[in-house]
Amino acid sequence: MPIFSHKLTQLHARLDEQIRVEMKRRMPDTLRLFRLKRLRLDVKDRLHARALRPQFS
Numbered sequence: 001m002p003i004f005s006h007k008l009t010q011l012h013a014r015l016d017e018q019i020r021v022e023m024k025r026r027m028p029d030t031l032r033l034f035r036l037k038r039l040r041l042d043v044k045d046r047l048h049a050r051a052l053r054p055q056f057s
Contacts (some may be wrong), residue, residue: 008047015040 019036
C-alpha cells in the first residue's frame, strides 16, 4: 500500500475513534460531530479516488 494511502487509512481510523468517543459523551457536541463526520467522508472520498486511479509501476 502506498504511504499516502496508508496515512489516509490511519486518519480515517482516528476520525472514527473520535466520533465514537464524542457520541458516548452525555451531551455530544453536534457541531464537532458534524465536522468530524465531514472530515471522515472527505478522507474516504480521497481513498476511493486513489483506488480508482490507474497504478503505474
